[in-house]
Amino acid sequence: MSVMIETDNLARYFGSIKAVDGISFKVEKGEVLGFLGPNGAGKSTTMKMLTCFLTPSLGTAKVGGYDILEQSREVRESLGYLPENAPLYGEMEVGEFLSFISEIRGIEAQKRVAAIDRVVALCSLGEVFRQRIETLSKGYKRRVGLAQALLHDPEILILDEPTDGLDPNQKHEVRTLINSMARDKCIILSTHILEEVDAVCTRAVIIAHGKIVADASPDELRRRSPAYGAVRVCLETSPEGEVESNLRGISGVNKVQREDYTDGSLSFVLFPEEGAQIFQAVAREVETNNWALRDMRMETGHLDEVFREITQ
Numbered sequence: 631m632s633v634m635i636e637t638d639n640l641a642r643y644f645g646s647i648k649a650v651d652g653i654s655f656k657v658e659k660g661e662v663l664g665f666l667g668p669n670g671a672g673k674s675t676t677m678k679m680l681t682c683f684l685t686p687s688l689g690t691a692k693v694g695g696y697d698i699l700e701q702s703r704e705v706r707e708s709l710g711y712l713p714e715n716a717p718l719y720g721e722m723e724v725g726e727f728l729s730f731i732s733e734i735r736g737i738e739a740q741k742r743v744a745a746i747d748r749v750v751a752l753c754s755l756g757e758v759f760r761q762r763i764e765t766l767s768k769g770y771k772r773r774v775g776l777a778q779a780l781l782h783d784p785e786i787l788i789l790d791e792p793t794d795g796l797d798p799n800q801k802h803e804v805r806t807l808i809n810s811m812a813r814d815k816c817i818i819l820s821t822h823i824l825e826e827v828d829a830v831c832t833r834a835v836i837i838a839h840g841k842i843v844a845d846a847s848p849d850e851l852r853r854r855s856p857a858y859g860a861v862r863v864c865l866e867t868s869p870e871g872e873v874e875s876n877l878r879g880i881s882g883v884n885k886v887q888r889e890d891y892t893d894g895s896l897s898f899v900l901f902p903e904e905g906a907q908i909f910q911a912v913a914r915e916v917e918t919n920n921w922a923l924r925d926m927r928m929e930t931g932h933l934d935e936v937f938r939e940i941t942q
Contacts, residue, residue, distance in 0.1 A: 634659050634786050634816035635680065639689035641840075642675050649675040651840035652689065659785065662812045664831035664848075665820040668941050672840040673820045674714050677790045680818070681711045694786055707736075709786040714794070714820075716775030720764030724755055724774055727763060728781065735782045749777040752807055768795035776804065787817045793826065805829045824933045838941040852931030854939070856901065860929040861912045864897045866922035873921070874898065880915055882906030895924060 635657040642650040650672040657663045667673050678684040680691055682702040691698045694708035719727055728749065732742045750756055753773040758766060763774060772795050779787060792808070793801040808817060808830045819831065827834050827848050834851060836844040844851065852858055863877070868890075877886050882903050889897040902908045909928050916923055 632659050633657070635691065635693050635818065637676075637680070637689070637691040640676065640679060640686055640691055641688035642672075642679060642684060643687040648840045650679070650686075650837075653837065653840075653842050654689075655835055655842065655845060657816050657818060659816045660813055661833055662808060662817045662819060662831050664827040664834040665818055665837065666822065666824075666827065666834055666937065667837040669822065671837045671941070673822075673837060674790055676837070677711075677713070677788055677818070677820055680705075681709065681788055682706055683713075708784060709788055710779035710782065710784040712775050712779045712787075712789045712792055714790040716772070716778075718763050718771060718774060721762065723760050723762055724750075724766075725759045727774065728777060731778045732781050737782060745781050745783070748783075749780045752780060753777040754803060769797060769800050772796055773800070773804075776807075785815055787811070787815055788820075789817065790820045791822075792819060793821075793823065824937060827933060836937065836940055843940050844936075848933065851936050852933060854936045855929075855931030855933070856935060857899075857929045858931030859902050859907070861900045861902075861909050862897060862925070862927055862929060863900065863912060863916060863923070864925040865895060866924045867894050868896050869919070869921050873919075876915060876919065877912070880908060880911050882908045882911060899929075 633656050637654050639652045641652045665673055679686050682698050682705050693705045696704040698705050728746045737745050753776050758770055793804050833847050883900050884903045885901045887899040
């Protein structure tokens with residue numbers, strides 16, 4: 631795979647505030663990079679520098695092989711950008727706006743209709759094509775913003791909070807669209823929604839206080855969760871005997887957490903010692919004691935736990 635985006639010690643200061651403080655990373659074609667961080671971490675500032683809307687205080691970056699400082703026009707031509715608050719001309723109809731953007735983008739006149747038809751279908755805008763943008767819901771406005779970013783079919787997409795304001799069905803549609811494009815494009819998706827990472831991202835960069843604090847796949851990040859590899863055992867009823875004591879005695883179990891429910895059932899979460907695999911041993915213990923099992927599963931870790939630990 632070829633490198634499509636590369637930042638080198640990229641920084642942006644606003645007076646004494648270091649919004650972005652010397653970050654370096656690469657994104658290749660075929661990757662969907664989730665750019666994560668709490669509010670104020672520097673996500674949107676980074677996006678604005680990569681798209682040449684802000685000039686870095688230090689460092690530089692290349693987008694599509696073009697330097698953001700020396701070749702800003704070529705950078706803008708090579709990418710599609712959906713800002714956090716995408717500016718739209720409210721007095722225009724959706725079709726008029728997309729036609730206007732296609733002209734600005736330099737799409738040949740004979741190809742504009744096909745380009746507009748393509749993004750209208752991709753972003754499900756057919757029902758509002760002749761409607762004024764100012765009358766649209768927030769979700770539809772977001773889709774119009776996404777459509778303008780896709781009009782010229784760029785190889786590089788930079789999407790700042792692409793599902794902001796969308797209902798669950800619309801979020802699913804946008805995520806499906808991103809997944810369908812991922813193989814042939816390089817996509818950076820800035821978000822604070824962790825489920826977005828699981829849904830579409832092949833890799834995640836977490837930024838806090840302007841610095842990169844993690845760069846890994848979603849699965850690698852989940853492995854940092856205290857719950858990764860834990861086994862949850864749910865029993866129909868509370869059996870006689872020292873259940874918790876028996877579970878604590880299983881080789882490789884570090885600690886056991888008990889949860890009682892009002893219907894008489896109970897649940898235990900068994901946390902393994904570092905590097906230990908305890909699922910099979912727990913299953914044998916349940917079978918040996920003939921406990922009435924309702925459910926048993928291994929936890930895959932929680933991104934929200936990892937996110938809080940890394941960024942706080």
